[in-house]
Amino acid sequence: MIIKAENLSKIYHGITVLDQVSISCTEGNICGVLGANGAGKTTLFRILMGLVSPNSGTVKIYSDTVKPMGGIIEKPALYEYLNAYENLNLFARIQNLKLKKAEIGECLHAVGLPVGRKDAVKNYSMGMKQRLSIAIALLNNPSCLVLDEPFSGLDPMGIEELRRLILKLAKERNIGVLISSHIIDQLQKVCDYLYVMKEGRIINKGSTSEIIATNVKHYTIYAKNIQESVAVRQYAPILAKDSAKISIESKEVTALIKEMFKEGIEVTSFIPELDMDRLFSKNY
Structure with missing residues (x-):
C-alpha cells in the first residue's frame, strides 16, 4: 500500500464537494478515478497531494522517500519561456536536488523527450509538456504519482504515447499511479482498478475488468x-x-x-x- 484515504469530505461555501470518499493505491498499480467535470476529482487529488485540507477524513502515505508523492494537478505548470533542461534544473533546485547535466538528460530520456532540444517549452506540443511535467513530478523518486486529467487536450497519438509511458513507469519503477479522467476509454486501457465518482461520492468501484464486464x-x-x-x-x-x-x-x-x-x-x-x-x- 502506497496511499490510503478514508472518509474524505470537503465543503466549500456550504456545498459538499467530497462526501465520505475512500480510495487507495498500491505499488506498481494504476488506479483510475472516473467522473464528469465537477464530480470532485481535482479536489480529491488536491487533498491527496496535501494542497488542500479536508473537513474530515484521513490520508495516510506509506513511504519513507524524500518526496512521497509527485503529481500534476489540472494542467502542466511550467516556465514556458525556459527550455526543458532549464525547467528541470530549476524545479530540481526548488526541491533541494542538485542534478548534473547528464542526470537531467536521463530524466528527459526517461519520459521520451529529446535531450538536445534548446527552444522554449512554449513551442512544445501538449503531449510533450505533459511528459516534461511528469519528469518534474518524478524528481526525488516519489512512491506515488498523481495525474489529474493528463490526457486532456492530447491528440490520439499523444494519448497513446502517454498511456505507454504511464504503464512503463508503474512497471519499471514500481510506483503507484492515480489518474483521473472524465472519459472511460482513456482509463480502461491503462488502469488496473477504477473508482467512479458522481457528485462528490464514490458510487462504483472494482477492477477494470470487472467494471467493464458488469x-x-x-x-x-x-x-x-x-x-x-x-x-x-x-x-x-x-x-x-x-x-x-x-x-x-x-x-x-x-x-x-x-x-x-x-x-x-x-x-x-x-x-x-x-x-x-x-x-x-x-x-x-
Missing part, C-alpha cells in the same frame, strides 16, 4: 465475412461491413469467438460499449 451494453465484433457466421446470427446482430453489433453477456464472449473460429472466421477485434447510465447509477 456494465457492458453491447459488443462490436470485427471480422472479415462476419455476415456469414451462424454463431453471430443467433444474437440478432446489427451488421455492417466486416462488423456486427450484438448484445451478449461477457461470460459468453470467449465461447462465441471459439465458435466463429470453427466457422473459419477470424475475429480481429472485439470492442465493448459500456452502458454509462448503469455505470453511474450503482451505489456502493
Whole structure:
C-alpha cells in the first residue's frame, strides 16, 4: 500500500464537494478515478497531494522517500519561456536536488523527450509538456504519482504515447499511479482498478475488468465475412461491413469467438460499449 484515504469530505461555501470518499493505491498499480467535470476529482487529488485540507477524513502515505508523492494537478505548470533542461534544473533546485547535466538528460530520456532540444517549452506540443511535467513530478523518486486529467487536450497519438509511458513507469519503477479522467476509454486501457465518482461520492468501484464486464451494453465484433457466421446470427446482430453489433453477456464472449473460429472466421477485434447510465447509477 502506497496511499490510503478514508472518509474524505470537503465543503466549500456550504456545498459538499467530497462526501465520505475512500480510495487507495498500491505499488506498481494504476488506479483510475472516473467522473464528469465537477464530480470532485481535482479536489480529491488536491487533498491527496496535501494542497488542500479536508473537513474530515484521513490520508495516510506509506513511504519513507524524500518526496512521497509527485503529481500534476489540472494542467502542466511550467516556465514556458525556459527550455526543458532549464525547467528541470530549476524545479530540481526548488526541491533541494542538485542534478548534473547528464542526470537531467536521463530524466528527459526517461519520459521520451529529446535531450538536445534548446527552444522554449512554449513551442512544445501538449503531449510533450505533459511528459516534461511528469519528469518534474518524478524528481526525488516519489512512491506515488498523481495525474489529474493528463490526457486532456492530447491528440490520439499523444494519448497513446502517454498511456505507454504511464504503464512503463508503474512497471519499471514500481510506483503507484492515480489518474483521473472524465472519459472511460482513456482509463480502461491503462488502469488496473477504477473508482467512479458522481457528485462528490464514490458510487462504483472494482477492477477494470470487472467494471467493464458488469456494465457492458453491447459488443462490436470485427471480422472479415462476419455476415456469414451462424454463431453471430443467433444474437440478432446489427451488421455492417466486416462488423456486427450484438448484445451478449461477457461470460459468453470467449465461447462465441471459439465458435466463429470453427466457422473459419477470424475475429480481429472485439470492442465493448459500456452502458454509462448503469455505470453511474450503482451505489456502493
